[in-house]
Amino acid sequence: MLRRGGLEIPPAPARCGVSSPGVRRKRIRTSVRGVDLFDELPDDLLLIILSKLTSTAGAPSDLINSLLTCRRFNELGTHPDVLAKASAKAVAVTASGWSESAERFLMRAADAGSTEACFTLGMIRFYCLENRGSGASLMAKAATGYHAEALYSLAVIQFNGSGGSKNEKDLRAGVALCARAANFGHVDALRELGHCLQDGYGVRRSITDGRRFLVQANARELCASLQRLKQGRSRGELGACSLLSDFGCSVPAPEWNPANRFMAEWFEARGGCGEGLRMCSNWGCGRPETRRHEFRRCSVCGSVNYCSRACQALHWKLAHKVECATMDRWLDGGDG
């Protein structure tokens, strides 16, 4: 079955029987045999290895670097079985790197069945490339694969009637999608759902139920940030984002989804999202208006606007609480 190239070499001494505490092997030794180890590895094993690579990748370069190694890796690395397992970070295209080949890669991953790729490409196509139909259907594909973020994003689109006129808002559909996302513990969806219930927006009003969801959202958010802090401490890092420290805020920002980050960077590079259109003031959201006056304003100061109540609540905590002042106050107090 499998020959070792005809070489009779005694097996390397087993090091695993001896574990000296505190001594972790850092240097990776090259193969003693001097033979391409992957040469005799059957394809299906290599596919397993590459799938594990994509599912634990921290950036697209982790996978792409392996594609650049040799023909076999190039071929197997783009195999549907491998791409289907891509993690969110593996398909985290940056706005500066966007190109046709990036889109091709995402398309391939989406076709292979990766929900992360479907969601990311869907968001990019819907908001940045303004291809509403394709974008929405890709997001829907991710949503049927139980992708919570995709479900929530579709809900936001329904609530705002994005990509269409004001009359195309579908509040009930938005609530239904939010509820599905909330089932998976999505914090923003829980918050949005809580507010809808309290206001009777798209659903029968129930203040107690709404309150319950809001509390749950806060609890989950706290849990998540504690977990991040705990992991951060164990690695000796803090979870705070440098952007926020510019504003003097000590609240650690949640880790932004790569798709939202893409959009924020995309529109920032282009100096905005169009004539008379505004961006969601929650920087990490990145969503632009698709028609004038689509988003709602802060009722106190009127200088910021949000795509959803979830973004409003988060931005309030992160930054707006400090800045918000009624219009009268800053019209009168001209002295500073």
Added chain:
Amino acid sequence: MAAVTETESVDKKIRMMNSSSEEVAVENPPAINHMPEDDSASAAIPAGNSLSDQVMAAAISETGETGEGEKKNLRLMSSDGKEVVVEAAVAMKSQLIRQMIEADCAGESDVINIPNVTAAVLSLIFRYCEKHLGDGDGDKAIANDLKSFDEDFISVDLDTLYDLLMGSNYLDVKGLLDLACQKVADLIKGKSPDEIRRIFNIEKDFSPEEEEEVNKENKWAFE
């Protein structure tokens, strides 16, 4: 007699390598006389995956004629001509061996041939199997302990890692195969193509045009 001395020296060797596990090597392999009923009994044990390995081992040892509370052992012949003796319950973690036993391919006193794996690698694999005998019990404390064992276990040089990969694939030990594959993936992750080629001795077989094409196609990932 030569066969017996060879077995003993192998036992010593295995004991040297596996400092912590005593059960893998047996002091005196008992002369195993099995009545025909044993074969039918072990064949009658349902092959369903719901049965844990320990229950299986208990069932086998109950019906075994070797009676004195000794666990049943299996003899395996490795590719380099050395015999490896291992507890049946531990060996059953390998789906290949389990199927062989259940299908009654190997008689009780026969030696099972493993023509693709050396004795050293076999004993490594069985060390993993033994530690993971209780898998699937869902005890969290054990899980954390096993995690650090796994990390230590798989931190070996590349050649041993390769042997473990191929061995666990052949013997069909899913947990170890996953562990080894993940380790290789971790070794590839975060490295440049040149570094990957150097570590694994991969030959760059792109023509200059192909290389340029591939680089252009994937440039976006590095912006």
